[in-house]
Amino acid sequence: MNKLQYSSCQEEINRCKKIYKDFKDAATFIDAVCAEAANFFEENPVTPLPVLDEDMATTRIRAGNSLEMHPRLKTADVVNLLKRFNDAVIKANPGLKKIMKQVNESLDSFLANSADEVTKEEIFALRNSLIEETELEQDLATFLFSFMLTSFYRQHFKSTYEVLRTDLWEGGDCPLCGEMPHYGQLRADDGAKQLDCWLCGATWVHTRIKCPFCGNTEREDLGYFTVEGDDKVRVNYCKKCCQYYKLIDARKFHADGELVLAIHNLASLTHDLLARQEGFTPGSGLEWVNRDETTDDQD
């Protein structure tokens, strides 16, 4: 569970190629990024955080408080993994070499001017400055940074998941790191809404008709939309907070075993675009849509 294994990613990519239209073109790139991450952690193993005090963790969870755990990451490792991902981008599209070179230069500058360890907030500030200062668009930046961060978090939390009592958790945010979810699934065996943390990979069950972001349970405000002719992906929205998240209906493709929803999320970015066009914003804060894809405005 939770750790992004290269073999599971490969299986999921193959599954997604069969069930999502137009995913084949991206599959090679995603596979290359997963392979880069796997090689990186083989060469640079991360020491997992110490096992949690189970009683303390359970008491907090039972009281409805997320553990809000965020490891500090080694700056050099963050930069190196991002550079590997950038290499994969260039391999997928050599036309982007010039831009990725700009990005790499900015990363070098970040490494030179930062402390040995950085927080998630500092990494997001770096992402935002790259979008501002280079030709790196928001969607690709979100992909590179979220995939890099989740790879590190899942390594750090390897021994944490086992003691985490997610069955006691009723909140919409992640019980482990406190992030808001971007996707989840309707489980194949019982149809329960299981949310996945895009950051640390923790999973928890959340009430079907309830907004994970604002806690709204007013059924007239809540609903979902699907694309005509394809009901595998639902975009659940809340009219009160105007935010959305995606649910992959695992009952529709009879999936055996655990799904790697990070891959399904990439295969269903069409739904993020549609959600933005419908006026909803991602409750997770992860922006997968570029500004010029929803409006005619150019900056």
Added chain:
Amino acid sequence: MDLTRRSFLKLAGATAAAATLTGVGLRKASASTDEPLRIKYTKEYFTVCTFCGVGCGVICNVRDGVIVNTEGDPDHPMNEGTLCPKGVAHYNVSYMFDEKGKPKPNPNRLTKPLRRKPGASDWEEMEWDEALEAIAKKFKETRDETFIEQENGVMVNRTDAINWLGSAFCNNEENYLFKKIISSSGIVNFDHCARL
């Protein structure tokens, strides 16, 4: 206009294309069709299955005021997402499928009381108030005409002419009241449809 380095690069045409996910093959709009994608909005409503006394939770998916699917409620403590074969077919109480597999309102679903007048061959609709009044009147007449107070010198206070069939569609409170009516009316022939 705030001329950042980024906007300058764009204006100067310094790059052929921005680095987007589309650039690495991840398309957000379908490449295989030029037609815009059409979306369908659906709402989910909780309800309770009416088939038996267990009271399983059901989620009804409603699109444009029409139920398009029913499923077990995974958050309900009684059934945890499961439903029995009758509960699964709950959708068919309201809708059935035509020859092409498209749903249409179930013509067999009664939405109003029906009566067949003496000598008539067809059923006709009537109003609820009228129906309930007629039933109450017939019930009282039959009970009064057939009521037995004593049998072989023993007080029995019963009627053998009325049979009452309870229903699993009814809830606990309704069935409690039914039993009160049955006992106070002297009905001894009563049963339950026993769907459990």
